[in-house]
Amino acid sequence: MTEEKPRRDFLKIGSAAVIAGIIAGVGGYYAGGAGAPAVPVTKTVTQTETETVTQTATKTVVTQTPTKTPTVTPTVTPTVTPEVITYGVYPNYQQPPPTTEPTLIKRAGISMGWPLETDTMFERNWSNYTIDAWTVDIGSLVGAGITGKSYEFDIYDDHSGLAGLLFDMVGGYKGFDIKNLPRWREENIAPVVWDPPSVLTQDPLMAEKGYIEPAWVGGREGMHKTAKCLWRFYNSDSVCYNPEFIERPPSEVNSWAEILNREWKGKASIQDIDVIVIAEWAAYLFRSGQIGPPEICVNDPTPTEINQIIDFLIDHKKAGQFKAFWPDLGFASSLHILREIVISDAWQPAVYFGREAGVPHYYGELDFSEGGYRCWYWGSGVTFREEKLMPSVYFLLDWKLSGEHQAFQTTLGYTDATYTSRESKEFCGPELYDWSFNGKKTYKPTEEAVPGEMPALIRNALFLPETYTWSKEKGTPDPEGNLRDGEDIKTRDSKTGTIQVFATYGTEITEGWKRFKAS
Amino acid sequence: MSTSKSGRRSLSAGKRLDWILLAPGLAWFSIFLLAPVGFIIVISFFGFTPGGYIPGFTLEHYARVITDPSSQTLLLFSVRLSLTVTALSLLIGYPVAYFIGMKMKGMVKKTLFLLLFLTPFWVEYSTRTVAWLPVLGQGGILNRVLMGVGIISEPSALFLFSEFSVTMVMVLGYFLFMIFPIVFAMLEMDPTLLEQAEVLGASRWKAFYHVTFKVSLPGVVVGCIFVFVISMADFATPRVLGGAVMTMPQVVVMQTTSAANFPLASAYATILVVVTMVVVMLLLRVADVRRLIY
Numbered sequence: 001m002t003e004e005k006p007r008r009d010f011l012k013i014g015s016a017a018v019i020a021g022i023i024a025g026v027g028g029y030y031a032g033g034a035g036a037p038a039v040p041v042t043k044t045v046t047q048t049e050t051e052t053v054t055q056t057a058t059k060t061v062v063t064q065t066p067t068k069t070p071t072v073t074p075t076v077t078p079t080v081t082p083e084v085i086t087y088g089v090y091p092n093y094q095q096p097p098p099t100t101e102p103t104l105i106k107r108a109g110i111s112m113g114w115p116l117e118t119d120t121m122f123e124r125n126w127s128n129y130t131i132d133a134w135t136v137d138i139g140s141l142v143g144a145g146i147t148g149k150s151y152e153f154d155i156y157d158d159h160s161g162l163a164g165l166l167f168d169m170v171g172g173y174k175g176f177d178i179k180n181l182p183r184w185r186e187e188n189i190a191p192v193v194w195d196p197p198s199v200l201t202q203d204p205l206m207a208e209k210g211y212i213e214p215a216w217v218g219g220r221e222g223m224h225k226t227a228k229c230l231w232r233f234y235n236s237d238s239v240c241y242n243p244e245f246i247e248r249p250p251s252e253v254n255s256w257a258e259i260l261n262r263e264w265k266g267k268a269s270i271q272d273i274d275v276i277v278i279a280e281w282a283a284y285l286f287r288s289g290q291i292g293p294p295e296i297c298v299n300d301p302t303p304t305e306i307n308q309i310i311d312f313l314i315d316h317k318k319a320g321q322f323k324a325f326w327p328d329l330g331f332a333s334s335l336h337i338l339r340e341i342v343i344s345d346a347w348q349p350a351v352y353f354g355r356e357a358g359v360p361h362y363y364g365e366l367d368f369s370e371g372g373y374r375c376w377y378w379g380s381g382v383t384f385r386e387e388k389l390m391p392s393v394y395f396l397l398d399w400k401l402s403g404e405h406q407a408f409q410t411t412l413g414y415t416d417a418t419y420t421s422r423e424s425k426e427f428c429g430p431e432l433y434d435w436s437f438n439g440k441k442t443y444k445p446t447e448e449a450v451p452g453e454m455p456a457l458i459r460n461a462l463f464l465p466e467t468y469t470w471s472k473e474k475g476t477p478d479p480e481g482n483l484r485d486g487e488d489i490k491t492r493d494s495k496t497g498t499i500q501v502f503a504t505y506g507t508e509i510t511e512g513w514k515r516f517k518a519s
Numbered sequence: 520m521s522t523s524k525s526g527r528r529s530l531s532a533g534k535r536l537d538w539i540l541l542a543p544g545l546a547w548f549s550i551f552l553l554a555p556v557g558f559i560i561v562i563s564f565f566g567f568t569p570g571g572y573i574p575g576f577t578l579e580h581y582a583r584v585i586t587d588p589s590s591q592t593l594l595l596f597s598v599r600l601s602l603t604v605t606a607l608s609l610l611i612g613y614p615v616a617y618f619i620g621m622k623m624k625g626m627v628k629k630t631l632f633l634l635l636f637l638t639p640f641w642v643e644y645s646t647r648t649v650a651w652l653p654v655l656g657q658g659g660i661l662n663r664v665l666m667g668v669g670i671i672s673e674p675s676a677l678f679l680f681s682e683f684s685v686t687m688v689m690v691l692g693y694f695l696f697m698i699f700p701i702v703f704a705m706l707e708m709d710p711t712l713l714e715q716a717e718v719l720g721a722s723r724w725k726a727f728y729h730v731t732f733k734v735s736l737p738g739v740v741v742g743c744i745f746v747f748v749i750s751m752a753d754f755a756t757p758r759v760l761g762g763a764v765m766t767m768p769q770v771v772v773m774q775t776t777s778a779a780n781f782p783l784a785s786a787y788a789t790i791l792v793v794v795t796m797v798v799v800m801l802l803l804r805v806a807d808v809r810r811l812i813y
Binding site for chain 2: 011015137138139142165266272273274275317322323324325327331334338339340506507509510511513514515517518519
């Protein structure tokens with residue numbers, strides 16, 4: 001009896017738990033189904049293509065002569081020579097889609113924000129296509145490569161800091177033929193993308209390791225042949241600061257060391273991402289001559305150099321310089337918007353997020369000798385999930401090099417690989433293009449875009465390219481117009497101090513960062 | 520207990536039924552918890568290659584973790600933080616549990632009150648964590664209230680990006696896991712025991728200690744285990760609100776995502792699990808938690 005009661009109670013509890021588990025499992029199944037990505041809607045799309053066909057016919061004319069046995073042998077051999085259309089160049093920028101059938105393309109990467117907006121733009125253009133975006137972080141991409149699950153998606157978001165890891169170390173990913181992208185032609189591609197060391201003459205080795213090796217299978221030998229990661233856009237990260245507290249224009253905030261200025265003690269922040277922080281401060285310390293020269297490259301510090309950088313940062317941490325360490329863009333923006341910090345390193349478009357919230361912000365215009373900009377490029381990799389989908393995948397990747405895509409990216413502050421193409425210039429329009437890339441002011445005074453009584457320093461720090469109405473006609477820059485902080489593209493390129501790569505000594509960087517945080 | 524043949528048959532049939540009922544849960548637990556933990560432990564002894572591992576046996580990762588002063592600091596800090604959160608959760612949670620378990624009349628009222636504590640958990644965890652930023656910040660509600668009542672004259676930087684903010688948010692998030700087991704333990708108590716103690720001459724405090732507290736002790740132990748284990752594994756709260764605060768789970772994640780050093784990350788994770796289990800085993804010696812079940 002004494003043993004029966006616990007057993008009965010146990011059986012009662014056990015049965016109840018199993019029944020509850022079944023109910024929870026069934027409920028969870030249906031709940032998960034409700035939250036799952038939408039099943040592609042079958043749409044019937046009729047698309048007509050027009051081709052100009054030039055027909056030439058050759059006829060053999062037989063002259064009849066009066067003979068008893070006339071022979072007439074008419075031979076008519078019409079040959080049709082279709083006009084060859086070269087897509088990717090004026091005026092045939094956009095090739096037609098390879099299919100009008102409903103097609104699903106799976107993209108692994110960021111499934112919110114601007115990447116999702118560009119997916120929507122593509123789907124709007126060609127309604128038979130659906131892009132299913134999966135949120136996949138770096139660890140999952142690595143895991144997918146190792147386990148062979150990379151073939152569950154068609155393309156994935158990749159960048160200069162990751163491509164080396166996925167291709168050269170993890171495996172499970174392979175290159176794709178660049179000639180399948182009509183827009184990838186020298187007349188479209190920016191010189192810094194076409195041949196990085198020829199533009200980044202301040203440090204060609206940095207350009208080689210940062211821009212060529214991660215992008216092409218075989219490095220320089222594979223350039224413009226087999227891509228690991230299609231170079232779609234690049235950016236120059238800098239210091240982000242609030243001019244309400246740091247009352248200086250961007251040209252006077254020209255060093256990473258401004259973050260370490262004791263005037264902002266307890267009001268500064270740096271990232272909580274070890275590999276990026278090391279890249280920034282390596283550039284600052286090497287370029288300013290405080291350590292170095294680098295044994296390998298500025299992009300890729302050795303363990304000894306990593307320890308020097310960490311020791312440098314620890315001194316400032318112990319002095320109470322840093323208020324917080326931000327792990328992602330949203331968090332960094334929150335810190336700035338709440339005015340918890342006045343200066344930090346930053347990604348695009350942190351400054352614009354701050355301005356959207358009504359808090360003025362600028363990017364500093366860094367000097368090469370003070371570290372220069374931290375650059376990186378972002379792109380797409382291909383996984384060949386289904387061979388029959390490949391034409392559509394290439395079609396999507398080629399569209400990501402289009403002027404339409406560039407014009408959208410420009411309002412966020414990014415620079416596409418095709419920013420020099422005629423198509424990009426046409427889609428951006430002269431005002432946006434000159435403002436973004438050529439260091440020209442807007443055609444209208446900033447006061448029209450940002451009304452109210454305030455100093456010019458604050459007004460310009462509230463200007464938002466996304467909300468300004470850009471002229472599609474050539475005009476004249478207004479003397480009181482807004483000037484983009486971050487300078488013209490050629491100047492920015494010449495001040496590239498480092499390019500983010502997957503570091504050789506990643507473990508030492510992480511261990512060093514741990515030592516920094518524990519100090 | 521019956522010793523007849525039919526009694527023995529019903530016992531073994533009962534045991535079979537026990538195992539049948541346990542089997543799905545055990546299978547799930549083994550496949551999705553024990554097996555992955557086992558893999559992590561095995562990988563921690565493998566050699567390192569970026570983005571993968573080399574099967575074999577090496578203790579170099581453990582040696583690296585154990586001999587590294589910053590790892591020792593982080594581990595001790597993680598344990599200290601978790602113990603602090605556990606102690607504060609007990610301090611706040613026990614009076615609440617006592618009120619619900621002993622003072623409230625009627626199971627409906629008790630259940631509704633307990634459900635009230637569950638409502639914050641309807642909001643996703645990271646959203647709840649980030650929501651503290653505008654509350655604890657220099658321009659936040661807390662600073663404004665304190666300045667308004669004159670306790671401080673200017674905003675304090677203490678409340679955000681500090682050990683204080685991490686501890687406070689963890690306590691507020693986890694003390695619920697302290698309350699529930701204590702309430703359940705108190706509900707098991709025979710209510711006449713207190714009367715009997717008072718009749719026999721015990722003071723109210725003595726009756727509370729020797730009866731109520733000792734009956735609730737298994738619940739206290741279970742609650743402490745829950746809170747301690749969850750605190751040790753919490754990655755997001757120190758990352759978002761901690762500023763310079765860093766705990767061991769963050770190191771595990773960093774080694775995986777930044778360095779792709781899976782064996783070293785596995786070694787960190789294994790040490791974290793072992794340390795957590797040691798503390799749990801020590802807590803289990805305080806009281807017999809099986810009394811909560813039987």
